[in-house]
Amino acid sequence: MPKSDSQSKPHVVSPKLISERFTIELGAQEPWPNDVKLYQPYEVEQILLPDNANSLAVQAFLQMCHLQYQVVPRANAEAMSPTGKVPFIKCGAFVVSELEGIVQFVNNRGITLTDKLNNEEKSDMRAYMCLVHNVLEKAELYICWMDNEAYNDVTSKRHGSVYPWPLNHIQNWTKRRAVMKNLKVWNWYDKKLDEVFQEVENACQALSDRLDDKEYFFGNRTELDALVFGHLYSLCTTCVRLKNFQNILKKFQPLLKYCDRICKLMDKDTECLEDLLTK
Amino acid sequence: MSCEITLENIECSNSGNSFNIVFPLNKAQIMYNKFMKYQLNVVPGDYGLVSLDPECTQSILYTRIAKVPCDIKLLSSYRVCTFYSAPSFVNGKEVFNGYDAISSHLRSIQYNLDFGLSSKQCSETMALSSMILQKLRPLLEFIMWVDKRNNEELINPWHMKVLRIPFNYYYTKGKRESATDLIEAIYDFEDNPEIIKDYLIKAATDCLTSLSSRLGKDDYFFKKSPTSLDILVYGYVSPFLKLPLNSVDITNMIKSLWPNLETFVKRIDAKYLGDLIDNERFLIRESRTQxxxxxxxxxxxxxxxxxxxxxxxxxxxxxxxxxx
Structure with missing residues (x-):
């Protein structure tokens, strides 16, 4: 018997394609399967700071929604993703990438973390998510690809580790050019290293002021909490410019305590955070 | 010249991507600044806009709201376009290019519009600014410089006519390339401009909805007086309302869905830019005849x-x- 189209060919749902209501509604009819796979690069040898942060954010979001998933490392995860960005999930016949796309996909199945939020709070949450993407993510990209010390010691080795010589150099060069072009259009290319750390500190200050002394940004856990946790935890455990990031994060104890809370929820190692938390 | 730094006069400032602690200057420096004339170089305006470049519009509005004593020079003269880019701010021998550099320099020389904002309001400014730059800016760049119909029928001919040869070629080429790079960086997996336009409009709709609900019935985002956030919103919303765009119906969308944003733009026009907008065509003509x-x-x-x-x-x- 010939397979139906949806069975033979996975539906690709990127965050940008999410407006295609028909595709989403198709997915909405089915319950959350047990065999959902989250694809990302190899964690120990390959993954870089920004990808690790985004992957952690998606994992935190899925755990906050109590949804089952299995992490599958793939050397070519980036090439497998419909938008060229990791992580992405394969849920039944659907392939969905990036946190925003996955959040929409999950929401359309009737599972949401923001049902108690009013419109103004939802707008506020979206704005803070833009802040994390606009500052923390760009800073991570900058440190990994523009800072020569980090690039030579870590990024080029890790990114090229899955390719044989001379392909590793070609892949590194291609990726670095793409990242530089990206940073140029967002006016980050001409920044100096000090300015980048200052931007990170300003973003942390803004997040800390918004969090205030609350447990989560909007009372209950939302996708913003998942995103902020993903980036802050990655900065605490990164192998590039760790000291600089730790010195910045030390100044924001409420944010570290907040990360520690989500860490425990996710059964993650909290040792790195405990070192930074003042007793 | 030394600065008086006390706990009372440390102020928190925040605009766009930057967030600095600024130490106000002492009285002598302030007096010196009052008598000093600055120069702001911008792309000329039309269609009711003070400038066709959103960063130039923001720079003009900043200087107007903060009452910075500066001469506005238009890029439509050989003398200005040979030596400066737009927007650029000249303070003696120092030249600051781009709105971010201009606003942070103005903050450092006492003209700080975010003075008095609480830390929460500074945090909110930073988040909303990020949203505008990520969701609204790409649509404006796309419509002006990438969308074939608007660019070929409206934006390009206008710049070719108003700016001087050969700078009009360099300027339009540079703007088109940077806009194309921006769109490619966001949607590198998609080639169809119609689909890209749909994604951009959806993102912009989300952003405008958020801004409209945040503004509500207030005059400005932080009620009493305009801050750097109001300038950013004006810079990226006013072109959608005023440019006679061909292929996108965002003007009517804003007017019908978010009327408070239209009122907000009109309010700022009337209060801070009325004379510039009324005399804008005259300004171009005058500067040309001069x-x-x-x-x-x-x-x-x-x-x-x-x-x-x-x-x-x-x-x-x-x-x-x-x-x-």
């Missing part, structure tokens, strides 16, 4: 020199003085 003599002479010199050189060369080749 420099008309110089411009004619520059062009005439170049044409005459080229003609003379080519005549001499033709004569020399014909007479056999130069053998080719």
């Amino acid at each position: 420099q008309n003599d110089d411009e004619v002479s520059y062009s005439a010199i170049i044409i005459l020199s080229l003609s003379a050189v080519s005549l001499v060369l033709t004569f020399a080749v014909n007479k056999g003085f130069i053998k080719l």
Whole structure:
């Protein structure tokens, strides 16, 4: 018997394609399967700071929604993703990438973390998510690809580790050019290293002021909490410019305590955070 | 000159991507600044906009709200476009290019619009600014410089007419390339411009909905007076309302779905930019007539020199003085 189209060919749902209501509604009819796979690069040898942060954010979001998933490392995860960005999930016949796309996909199945939020709070949450993407993510990209010390010691080795010589150099060069072009259009290319750390500190200050002394940004856990946790935890455990990031994060104890809370929820190692938390 | 730094006069400022602690200058410095004239170089405006470049619009509005004593020079003259880019702010020998650099310099010389905002409001400013830059800016860049119909029928011919040869070519080429790079960086997996436009409109709709609900019925985002956030919103919303765009119906969308944003733009126009908008076409004409003599002479010199050189060369080749 010939397979139906949806069975033979996975539906690709990127965050940008999410407006295609028909595709989403198709997915909405089915319950959350047990065999959902989250694809990302190899964690120990390959993954870089920004990808690790985004992957952690998606994992935190899925755990906050109590949804089952299995992490599958793939050397070519980036090439497998419909938008060229990791992580992405394969849920039944659907392939969905990036946190925003996955959040929409999950929401359309009737599972949401923001049902108690009013419109103004939802707008506020979206704005803070833009802040994390606009500052923390760009800073991570900058440190990994523009800072020569980090690039030579870590990024080029890790990114090229899955390719044989001379392909590793070609892949590194291609990726670095793409990242530089990206940073140029967002006016980050001409920044100096000090300015980048200052931007990170300003973003942390803004997040800390918004969090205030609350447990989560909007009372209950939302996708913003998942995103902020993903980036802050990655900065605490990164192998590039760790000291600089730790010195910045030390100044924001409420944010570290907040990360520690989500860490425990996710059964993650909290040792790195405990070192930074003042007793 | 030294700064008086006390706990009372440390102020928190925040605009766009930057968030700095600024130490106000002492009285002598303030007096000195009052008498000092600055120069702001911008792309000219039209269609009710003070400038067709959103960063220039923001720079003009900042100087107007903060009452910075500066001369606004238009990029439509050879003298300005030869030496400066737009927007650029000249303070003595220092030149600051781009709105971010201009606003942070103005904050450092006492003109700080975010003074008095609480830390929460500064945090909110930073988040909303990020959202505008990520969701609204790409649509405006796309409509102005990437969308074929708008660019070929409206934006490009306007710039070619208003700016001077050959700077109009450099300027439009640069703007088109940077807009294309921006769209490619966001949607590198998609080639169809119609689909890209749909994604961009959806993102912009989300952003405008958030801004409209945040503004509510207030005059400005932080109620009493305009801050850097109001300037950013005006810079990226007013072009959608005023440019006679061909292929996108976002003007009517804003007017019908978010009328408070239209009122907000009109309020700022009336209060801070009324004279510039009313006299805007006049400004272009005046600035052209002022420099008309110089411009004619520059062009005439170049044409005459080229003609003379080519005549001499033709004569020399014909007479056999130069053998080719």
